């Protein structure tokens with residue numbers, strides 16, 4: 001039997017648009033064998049290397065992300081002397097290394113020194129690398145950029161065309177950025193990032209250059225006039241926008257953490273990994289760019305029309321096949337392409353074509369559909385048909401190497417035909433060999449082992465015990481395996497000479513073809529990168545549309561001239577999924593509705609939920625999602641600040657908690673503008689009542705003193721004295737709201753409805769009773785509360801006890817005095833056991 005063979009090839013069925021449709025929310029497609037795991041593994045290993053230059057108040061930043069082999073850069077941006085923007089960038093991308101020039105000013109030295117000493121940041125603490133300042137020279141950096149070997153630039157481009165092309169992507173007028181890019185290229189080349197073990201002529205793969213914008217520190221907002229809305233880590237956490245991480249890095253999706261109940265969790269129905277990554281990015285960068293927001297909403301609205309649901313389902317299904325193309329391109333660049341990569345790429349490209357064809361039938365007035373129709377070019381067809389015609393998917397899987405289909409190369413076909421005919425031929429050879437062998441040997445076969453050649457295989461006879469017994473005259477013993485002895489004979493040597501290289505030849509020729517195919521694909525890498533960008537966008541918008549449909553969200557509108565927000569019957573997107581019946585509430589701030597809303601109400605009456613719902617609806621609108629409200633009009637909002645209790649803040653311990661609390665409020669006081677939304681819940685609760693109340697009143701008075709530039713503030717508080725003692729100035733800026741309740745005997749009924757007014761009592765005793773506190777304690781609480789309200793002194797429990805003891809003593813003494821010791825019927829034992837002993841426990 002010969003271990004040879006060629007497998008008939010068949011083209012796999014691509015997921016064309018005409019296939020059976022899955023539901024809008026159908027589970028993600030099951031990935032091919034090993035696909036998902038591999039993507040995850042590679043993503044886990046992804047690293048970012050950042051290069052930074054700081055000069056005259058400006059930063060130049062560029063970084064390389066190994067997960068998509070792309071270089072990202074930020075055009076020169078101003079930063080504070082304390083390098084707040086740089087710190088923000090580092091927090092967001094968590095680089096593995098930070099490269100900078102050895103020649104730099106004091107601020108940078110101090111900053112890097114601090115960064116290097118942050119032991120608590122292990123294992124995330126970056127390595128700091130200094131390169132000689134010449135490596136950051138302007139001219140040398142430009143040269144390095146222009147002479148780079150980039151797979152996205154076709155070989156056919158002339159030098160001038162290449163320069164023109166690169167100038168359209170890289171801002172050569174941003175000198176610091178160019179120098180940072182130059183330094184980064186130098187670092188990548190020197191460290192050989194990702195190609196450490198490769199041949200020296202293999203360079204670090206660079207699949208593209210992309211501009212990025214960052215979530216800026218508040219202090220830089222006005223300087224950069226950015227569209228981004230500022231939201232800090234605590235806000236993400238207390239509003240439950242993300243659950244698994246307090247401030248998720250968008251670059252590390254595969255963190256291994258599972259998303260708990262969070263806004264991201266309920267809105268994320270993305271089918272491809274890059275879609276999920278993009279949604280996370282949108283969440284971390286809410287924007288005021290109305291053009292962008294409306295273009296997102298247009299797509300969502302389109303898919304919510306009943307006649308478009310089928311189309312949405314079909315597109316969603318196709319998106320499940322869009323896989324991690326950058327990873328495949330990177331492997332191609334390094335010639336590490338796996339057998340499965342071809343299949344995955346083919347499916348991705350085929351699905352992209354399906355998306356394009358579908359989008360061509362959709363209204364071209366919607367930008368995304370127009371972009372997909374135009375930018376998913378015929379290059380995709382070219383790639384798909386090349387792969388489909390050349391790669392033998394089944395054969396490749398069976399042999400675990402790249403094999404080609406018939407009719408691609410006649411020489412390969414011919415060699416394969418000869419190999420196919422071999423089994424019969426080898427059986428004939430084996431028969432002839434058997435004739436010359438010892439008659440005790442019952443059978444033999446001729447096998448082929450790559451790199452060793454043809455061998456005669458004979459079963460081991462029971463008499464063959466020692467190695468010396470294996471010797472057979474005329475044959476060279478090679479090895480024993482699975483009770484079979486293998487020999488080389490004159491005939492097998494002849495076969496080696498005649499056919500031996502056939503296998504290797506076929507392999508070599510097929511590898512060459514694979515290399516050519518790789519080059520063809522890499523030359524069209526640009527279209528594949530674009531596919532990923534636009535497909536992720538479509539994926540995110542379909543995901544948001546699906547959530548909007550399920551939860552009954554509506555389209556928000558933006559009014560840049562309105563300061564604040566106007567929400568009609570808004571809901572808390574998470575609480576409405578947990579509550580049996582959720583009561584919607586409206587919100588209006590700005591204009592004649594005041595800028596500071598003081599919300600009082602009994603415990604558990606829904607104040608926090610209301611506060612958070614305002615923040616969440618605003619946030620969702622600024623991400624470009626539909627919102628849980630009948631109507632929402634969102635004005636210019638530049639930031640959302642919060643000071644809301646969370647379990648984590650309480651677990652910090654009191655003093656840390658107080659610091660944390662004050663820092664949060666200080667951040668809002670120092671940075672909130674008339675366009676900011678500030679949500680404060682139970683501020684001042686962690687300290688004693690008077691201090692807490694004073695602090696809260698002081699903060700609010702500070703803002704109210706700003707008049708028309710006062711931020712939009714929502715304060716939920718249990719400090720009724722804030723109102724009763726009239727600690728806030730009267731005027732149109734303040735509006736008092738409360739949660740509607742109704743007393744039903746001893747019971748308090750919550751309506752969860754916001755209305756104008758002030759709560760008369762906190763009804764804490766009701767909440768306490770519901771929480772299962774003993775009646776005695778509640779009664780005492782009520783007693784104390786009443787005494788405070790009526791201005792009477794409160795007697796400590798100890799004193800009360802003493803009074804009670806005295807009273808009991810008197811009663812007992814009276815009993816003794818009334819005792820008639822002359823009475824013959826008197827039984828002192830009974831008197832002692834019935835009257836004295838039980839009373840003793842209340843006296844002692």
Ligand SMILES: Nc1ncnc2c1ncn2[C@@H]1O[C@H](COP(=O)(O)OP(=O)(O)OP(=O)(O)O)[C@@H](O)[C@H]1O
Nearest residue numbers: 579581582583602603604605606607608609610752
């Ligand atoms: N609009 C609503 N519709 C239905 N149920 C609600 C609504 N708002 C709140 N609830 C219910 O009331 C509970 C308490 O709400 P919330 O925490 O907002 O009260 P609170 O007034 O802030 O209480 P505290 O003053 O003790 O912090 C929620 O967990 C929820 O079950």
